[in-house]
């Protein structure tokens with residue numbers, strides 16, 4: 001489809017999984033009611049809490065959260081991108097931070113495990129060691145859907161332009177970037193990074209975000225949708241809710257034709 005409506009859901013997920021899913025389902029209903037054919041949810045959508053809670057609430061994929069969201073995808077006949085959830089693998093000591101794309105039939109169309117884990121120490125800002133509880137994924141994923149080619153990534157991945165360029169070269173037209181981005185870094189980096197990934201790859205960016213105070217840091221929110229020219233086409237307020245905007249693949253291919261930077265690359269000169 002060349003033009004369609006997409007939506008990003010912004011929520012304040014906490015340590016009550018039932019309540020998190022209840023809210024998210026309500027926002028999926030709202031987004032579908034506004035005509036969205038592709039709906040994105042934020043990172044760690046079904047649970048955010050301490051490490052013991054992360055393990056207790058982690059799930060197999062497919063598992064209860066994905067099955068429940070699959071019913072919503074089917075009910076509304078939409079592509080539903082489930083943000084991310086903690087994925088448990090029997091016998092493994094650490095979890096994956098995994099995102100799942102569900103088809104309008106409610107089936108798993110693609111899944112991606114966060115590749116870059118948030119291990120940072122920022123002066124006067126966040127200190128995080130995601131690798132204490134998580135293992136990194138190692139697979140780049142572009143999902144082929146009847147709406148568009150969709151490249152998957154999660155939060156801190158946003159700082160690594162390499163994977164977005166590779167996804168664009170593999171055909172990605174939209175990047176889905178669910179996040180729980182910290183307020184301290186987000187206020188200066190979130191929007192410029194999202195716009196940069198859109199401009200340099202001439203792709204749409206849909207970035208559904210967590211809002212609210214999390215165990216380790218406040219989340220920045222400001223869920224964003226950016227077009228391939230780098231214009232912000234939808235932006236959340238500081239509250240939970242839904243934003244929508246039109247995705248126009250004709251615009252994308254016009255921009256790629258007029259400024260053919262994906263074709264004008266010089267990989268023969270790029271050596272580290």
Ligand SMILES: O=C(O)CCC(=O)C(=O)O
Nearest residue numbers: 118155156180181182185
């Ligand atoms: O890159 C950042 O500054 C924030 C990333 C983050 O919060 C995360 O990956 O969980």
